[in-house]
Amino acid sequence: MHAPRLTVVVPVFNEQDNIAPLVGEIVAALRGRAAGDGGNFEIVYVDDHSGDGTLPALQRLKAEVPELRVLRHAIQSGQSTAIRTGVRAARGAWIATLDGDGQNDPADIPKLLAMRARSPADVKLFAGWRVDRRDSGSKRWASKWANAIRARMLHDDTPDTGCGTKLFERAAFLDLPYFDHMHRYLPALMQRAGWKTVSVPVNHRHRATGVSKYNNLGRALVGISDLRGVAWLIRRGKVTAVEEVD
Template sequence: MSQPQLSVVIPAFNEEGNVLALLGEVVAALRGVVPFEVIFVDDCSRDGTLALLQGARAGTPELRVLAHHQQSGQSTAIRNGVKAARAPWVATLDGDGQNDPADLPKLLAARDAGQADVKLYAGWRVNRQDTGSKKWASKWANAIRSRLLRDATPDTGCGTKLFERAAFLDLPYFDHMHRYLPALMQRAGWKTVSVPVNHRPRGAGSSKYTNFGRALVGIRDLMGVAWLITRSKRTDIRELE
């Protein structure tokens, strides 16, 4: 397989009803558009997710499958996928199939038309297909985050993202960091752009998060990111001849 120009990283935990359809959609969206690879990172699923992905490798040369030795969460799965990626740019999708792979060419087009100092193109779910309580909780979380971090991003919870691999790996790592990528990229001196994307109902299985549990973790993480921003210091450098 040729050197990929895009790596699509997809974390998955107990998503046996979604992963094969999602893989097929990614392949359909990207074949003939850009040389790519798809990296699924299984976070110790207890169903048939890993076996299905292993079986799909024979018919999908772009597919790579990573498996955690112990359950470590979505941020760790994304980071391990990015570390293993062979392309200079990485796209992410959630493993539940609610993100639409057909939006990936749109993100690539936005990158190609964008400025060189934009290192993150973040999906913006303009028509969310979630329960009312989940949409309400997300609305308030986004409002609080935006006010405190001033990241000018309407939706940081969308799993659809496109970013430069090197810029991502230069960010401080912590659990749940994937929810704060715009603020962290801006802290590093880069620009970010939000791109409207499609959002779909979950096809199978159930959400791995509750509103209450997410809120408890989110408050602590939000304060931590705000602290990181206040402690940021950067400067350009030059090498003497």
């Protein structure tokens, strides 16, 4: 069997009831029809040391879904670390990510792949843009202000960095500086590395089961420190063209 060209990475923490429905949707969206990838894909779930039935649910599915691989953190390490764990283990040259709560629509992955197929080679990140958010009013308000502050400080020309639906080149991602919560700043970090990014409108859905693992205050407090750090990285970054000389 050929190595997959696309890896779908899904970080999860206590999402036992969302496992089977989301895996089924990923398979339906990609099996035999992944645009530009010939249906050749794998799914890598990273369980961030869940305390519910998430891991048994994934283990049961492995017998039914040959594309599914399951990794588990020995201790809870956060979403950014889970994403990086999945990317490092991935066999595909390109990575699609989805949040594990089911609010991201796997049917959008072929749309991102199609956008990649008609984009220049220096576009290394296709970021989902939730134009019609299905969150609570307070969460939408908090995200609106957070995006405005981030855009003002980082100038990343990205309307929505919090969407879990993304497509990016594995090698470009692994070359980025790693830190906790880095997944929220991928457009700015990719641009800092000299690559281009594109925002693509995607679907967003209500959470069917389970509860959000974040609150607005906690996210805001962490975000202030992260923004300062990323702004510093951008100011101190330097990209230099290199050519080999005979």
